[in-house]
Amino acid sequence: MSVTAKLALEDGTIFTGQGFGAEGEISGEVVFNTSMTGYQEILTDPSYRGQIVTMTYPEIGNYGVNSIDVEHEKPSLAGFIVREESRVFSNYRAEGDLAGYLKSNNIVALAGIDTRALVRRIRVHGAMRGILSTTDLNDDSLIEKARQSEGLVGRDLVREVMPKSVIKWDTELDEWTATEVSRLRGDSAQDAKGAHIVCMDFGMKWNIPRHFASRGNQVTVVPGDTSAEEILELQPDGVFLSNGPGDPEPLTYAHETIKKLVGQKPVFGICLGHQLLSLALGAKTFKLKFGHRGANQPVLDLETGKVEITTQNHGFAVEEDSLPDCLEVTHRNLNDDTVAGVRHKDAVAFGVQHHPEASSGPHDSHYLFERFQTELSQSS
Known part of the structure; x- marks a missing residue:
């Protein structure tokens, strides 16, 4: 059974969808990646520390995950956002599904939102701080948390x-x-x-x-x-x-x-x-x-x-x-x-x-x- 999840941006924008990774609440800078494949490499790239990554390609997870295509011992990013999570994966090297991988690595993820609208907002207004949550679904509370969260400038990540x-x-x-x-x-x-x-x-x-x-x-x-x-x-x-x-x-x-x-x-x-x-x-x-x-x-x-x-x-x-x-x-x-x-x-x-x-x-x-x-x- 899917849970409701929300993304709140510091400018007051709210996106509501379904959580498909771990449950919880995280903060980070909301960014986007235009790659069509390579989501496991993206998830495990330490350069994404402190960021909530949005994939622009509409369906993610269709070839599953494996223990070889990793770029580090575990994911370092704050959160993950997709338009649609593929419920079926098919690849001879696959060892599991994306949702299970995210849950086992305690990564909060969001699916079912209009990622085109989110990416357009980032392109126009720039990368913004955000809160991704499956536990607090109050819009005003989430927006305030996003505005109070820490940015990337000046931090040693x-x-x-x-x-x-x-x-x-x-x-x-x-x-x-x-x-x-x-x-x-x-x-x-x-x-x-x-x-x-x-x-x-x-x-x-x-x-x-x-x-x-x-x-x-x-x-x-x-x-x-x-x-x-x-x-x-x-x-x-x-x-x-x-x-x-x-x-x-x-x-x-x-x-x-x-x-x-x-x-x-x-x-x-x-x-x-x-x-x-x-x-x-x-x-x-x-x-x-x-x-x-x-x-x-x-x-x-x-x-x-x-x-x-x-x-x-x-x-x-x-x-x-x-x-x-x-x-x-x-x-x-x-x-x-x-x-x-x-x-x-x-x-x-x-x-x-x-x-x-x-x-x-x-x-x-x-x-x-x-x-x-x-x-x-x-x-x-």
């Missing part, structure tokens, strides 16, 4: 999702993943020239270290607040800066570490890592109106002139006018002309706003892993 200790990823990598990544790339992990990559984990998607390890590299994952001195003691050939949730500006500990590492080791950043690299070198960031979230975002590579279709998930961006002289723009988002990639002019350090690991999404940007691999081999 990374500390809530980063690992507590150092992890040797090679021992964690499953054989299926290594084989599958190699098949997709047409590469052989056995033939790759390995290097030691230290990944600063700010809420990293697991498919990133899978890509590094599948190329024969030794991968060490460290918490995002690890110091430059501690990282250098690990004797890495290169340092990777991961994706992660929220506002990059409060993460001053990361700014200081990255500033010390640039020029000593090759550095590669993705999403939040790209923003942190830019901040460490003197740039500024700003909050986007409603962010970029989806597997269909066009990005122009300014060096080659090629357009890549990319996966993106971020609510902040690098302010182009603030870029220091040492950084140049390498990629640009074609939807709004924002900075989608930067490169240091003198040191081996670069970052992109999109996700080249493409899980789940297009593979147009895989070459960035090859570029980093080349830099590692040349500097070692």
